[in-house]
Amino acid sequence: MNFDPMIPIWLQVATSIKQQIVTGRLPPGAKLPGGRDLALQYGINPNTAARIYQELEREGVCQTQRGLGTFVTDSGETVQRLREEMARGAVSRFLADLKGIGMNREDAIELIRKEDNTDDHQ
Numbered sequence: 001m002n003f004d005p006m007i008p009i010w011l012q013v014a015t016s017i018k019q020q021i022v023t024g025r026l027p028p029g030a031k032l033p034g035g036r037d038l039a040l041q042y043g044i045n046p047n048t049a050a051r052i053y054q055e056l057e058r059e060g061v062c063q064t065q066r067g068l069g070t071f072v073t074d075s076g077e078t079v080q081r082l083r084e085e086m087a088r089g090a091v092s093r094f095l096a097d098l099k100g101i102g103m104n105r106e107d108a109i110e111l112i113r114k115e116d117n118t119d120d121h122q
Contacts, residue, residue: 001042013042014052018061021072022083032062032070 001016003009020026033041038049053070056062060078064070073079098108 009044010048010051014055018082021079022086026072028072028074030072034069
């Protein structure tokens with residue numbers, strides 16, 4: 001993973017894990033790698049890996065079972081909430097970027113419609 005130096009590493013890895021959860025690559029109930037394995041996988045400090053799991057657990061995205069490991073939540077509602085939060089964030093960033101180049105909301109909607117139609121013809 002190429003890390004953005006402007007965003008804390010733990011947040012980037014946590015976001016990557018959340019994306020894997022909402023896309024189904026990490027299904028409900030899936031066992032996550034141990035802290036050391038996560039650190040090796042992403043090339044991060046084991047303390048950073050521990051912080052990531054603590055944050056994901058605080059958000060209800062995963063649960064740690066002592067002696068067994070850390071698992072993706074079984075709650076479909078939590079996964080759906082996470083998907084919606086991530087989508088809202090993406091839309092907000094998109095609109096802010098377009099606003100920064102002088103486009104208004106209606107222009108953005110029209111741009112999306114045009115791009116969506118382009119995808120249908122490929």
